[in-house]
Amino acid sequence: xxxxxxxxxxxxxxxxxxxxxxxxxxxxxxxxxxxxxxxxxxxxxxxxxxxxxxxxxxxxxxxxxxxxxxxxxxxxxxxxxxxxxxxxxxxxxxxxxxxxxxxxxxxxxxxxxxxxxxxxxxxxxxxxxxxxxxxxxxxxxxxxxxxxxxxxxxxxxxxxxxxxxxxxxxxxxxxxxxxxxxxxxxxxxxxxxxxxxxxxxxxxxxxxxxxxxxxxxxxxxxxxxxxxxxxxxxxxxxxxxxxxxxxxxxxxxxxxxxxxxxxxxxxxxxxxxxxxxxxxxxxxxxxxxxxxxxxxxxxxxxxxxxxxxxxxxxxxxxxxxxxxxxxxxxxxxxxxxxxxxxxxxxxxxxxxxxxxxxxxxxxxxxxxxxxxxxxxxxxxxxxxxxxxxxxxxxxxxxxxxxxxxxxxxxxxxxxxxxxxxxxxxxxxxxxxxxxxxxxxxxxxxxxxxxxxxxxxxxxxxxxxxxxxxxxxxxxxxxxx
RNA sequence: GGCCCCAUCGUCCAGUGGUUAGGACACUAGGUUUUCAUCCUAGUAACUCCAGUUCAAUUCUGGAUGGGGUCACCA
Numbered sequence: 139x140x141x142x143x144x145x146x147x148x149x150x151x152x153x154x155x156x157x158x159x160x161x162x163x164x165x166x167x168x169x170x171x172x173x174x175x176x177x178x179x180x181x182x183x184x185x186x187x188x189x190x191x192x193x194x195x196x197x198x199x200x201x202x203x204x205x206x207x208x209x210x211x212x213x214x215x216x217x218x219x220x221x222x223x224x225x226x227x228x229x230x231x232x233x234x235x236x237x238x239x240x241x242x243x244x245x246x247x248x249x250x251x252x253x254x255x256x257x258x259x260x261x262x263x264x265x266x267x268x269x270x271x272x273x274x275x276x277x278x279x280x281x282x283x284x285x286x287x288x289x290x291x292x293x294x295x296x297x298x299x300x301x302x303x304x305x306x307x308x309x310x311x312x313x314x315x316x317x318x319x320x321x322x323x324x325x326x327x328x329x330x331x332x333x334x335x336x337x338x339x340x341x342x343x344x345x346x347x348x349x350x351x352x353x354x355x356x357x358x359x360x361x362x363x364x365x366x367x368x369x370x371x372x373x374x375x376x377x378x379x380x381x382x383x384x385x386x387x388x389x390x391x392x393x394x395x396x397x398x399x400x401x402x403x404x405x406x407x408x409x410x411x412x413x414x415x416x417x418x419x420x421x422x423x424x425x426x427x428x429x430x431x432x433x434x435x436x437x438x439x440x441x442x443x444x445x446x447x448x449x450x451x452x453x454x455x456x457x458x459x460x461x462x463x464x465x466x467x468x469x470x471x472x473x474x475x476x477x478x479x480x481x482x483x484x485x486x487x488x489x490x491x492x493x494x495x496x497x498x499x500x501x502x503x504x505x506x507x508x509x510x511x512x513x514x515x516x517x518x519x520x521x522x523x524x525x526x527x528x529x530x531x532x533x534x535x536x537x538x539x540x541x542x543x544x545x546x547x548x549x550x551x552x553x554x555x556x557x558x559x560x561x562x563x564x565x566x567x568x569x570x571x572x573x574x575x576x577x578x579x580x581x582x583x584x585x586x587x588x589x590x591x592x593x594x595x596x597x598x599x600x601x602x603x604x605x606x607x608x609x610x611x612x613x614x615x616x617x618x
Numbered sequence: 619g620g621c622c623c624c625a626u627c628g629u630c631c632a633g634u635g636g637u638u639a640g641g642a643c644a645c646u647a648g649g650u651u652u653u654c655a656u657c658c659u660a661g662u663a664a665c666u667c668c669a670g671u672u673c674a675a676u677u678c679u680g681g682a683u684g685g686g687g688u689c690a691c692c693a
Contacts, residue, residue: 150693151693152692152693154692154693184693186692186693187691187692187693189692190692190693248691252691255690255691259690266619266620267619267620268619268620268621268689269689269690270689292691294691296691309623312623312624315622315623316622317621317622318621321620321621321622321689322621323689323690325690326690326691327691328691329691330691331691333691335690335691335692335693336692336693337693340693355687356622356623356624356686356687357686357687357688358687358688358693359622359623359687359688360621360622360623360687360688360689361688361689363622381623383623383624383686384686384687386685386686388629390628390629390685391685392686393686393687422630422631422642422643423630423631424630424631425630425631426630426631426632426641427631428632430631430632430640430641430642431641431642432630432631432641432642432643449624449630449631450623450624450625451623451624451625451685451686452623452624452685452686452687453629453630453631454628454629454630456629456630456643456644458629458643458644459629459630459642459643459644460643461643462642462643462644463643465655465656469656500655501655501656502655502656502657503654503655503656504655505655563652567652574652575652575653577652578652578653579652579653581652582652582653583653588653588654589653589654590653590654590655591653591654592653592654592655593651593652593653593654594652594653595652
């Protein structure tokens, strides 16, 4: 396969904070598409905005992508044939390209101050017009430009958008998209600080790095015509675009945002979602397995995934379904594997030994790893028992009798294991002709403080004799 | 608001010029069960509207409505 027909995809996060789940889902699609075609997946850092850069963000990005189980073939840390993969290290490239465009008459220097532009925008807004550059510097006298540049007057380079042209491009998901040049602003390509804007950098780098397919969020559709214009101006072959629908907030209103809950890819891991479940969930949003399967592996996804099959409507990030999926993945885990993954979520007052004994009891009840504590705390923490609940289904006299007799029986039990406990307690229940539901629930409440727990006998076994008897005794006076 | 994109159960995904419009999550009911959960069974629930094309439109075309995106020297 020649370099030209090689599939090369990329994800290009900017180090301005935590990577968003939507970005991680996009990254997955780029990854899967490259893998499907035996191509390369590239990670590039777009740090062209010095003002928004957050220290340590690059390292965190790399770490969280790995934590999700995804890898890259070329990137800032491992290099590659088109290094460097960090835009701030490629500055001369962009400057040279921007100047080339000026020479070709397809871009121009603009000396307008931020103040003027701001005022202009305000006026346009007041007049209900589109805020857009008015083109004042479009046709500056070349001599004047040279002069002002020589005086080091701050300048940007803007794209000279042909206002009477129609710009068309093909989107793999949506088909032909056409925008009129008059609706496109004269985008700044090179800023006064010498850094490129996203639009210049992305085109220059995607071309330099031989990117063949761009799978990105649909919020980029409206700026794609600018990119197409740039490819044309440089005489380059544009890559194939696929604009993937974005995630909507769980309530279905608007682009998934921080205001309505956690959105960083890392935060889901921190809350106890498994990376495999997250990836599987991403796969399900906007795309369907050919056999309508819901649970399948990354390998299988890479095999079937085709960007052309992605649905074209934005999708709601359904946390309820995510939870279900996560539970499915947790249930497939072995107990030792679950223990390993649970480690960060086991409270310090629960010993690892105890945790290991608790895990089988709550395994199928766990939807998110962080639920470990709430599902297990009564094993290692003091409990509070609601007296009203104890006598809800029986008279105080009966409850008192049941507790007293149970205590007596358990004190003399030959062995403290599930089978012996079950025998003793069932015997008691049958001999006294107590209602099983009521009696078992009473014991459950007395011993755990909870109405929903693991099975009674195994729970009591795990709790241990002294704790169990202590709690039963403690409940005794509560029945009155 | 201009421009662009989109429209099948509450949500996600299938699907078709003639179908009992299918699957999953959620929900409801039942079974298993000492509770919860798991597991099993069943059920409720959708083609946005209006024209046009056609013998026939959920499906094709146009429009309306609705939703989303975008309008920075941010990405």
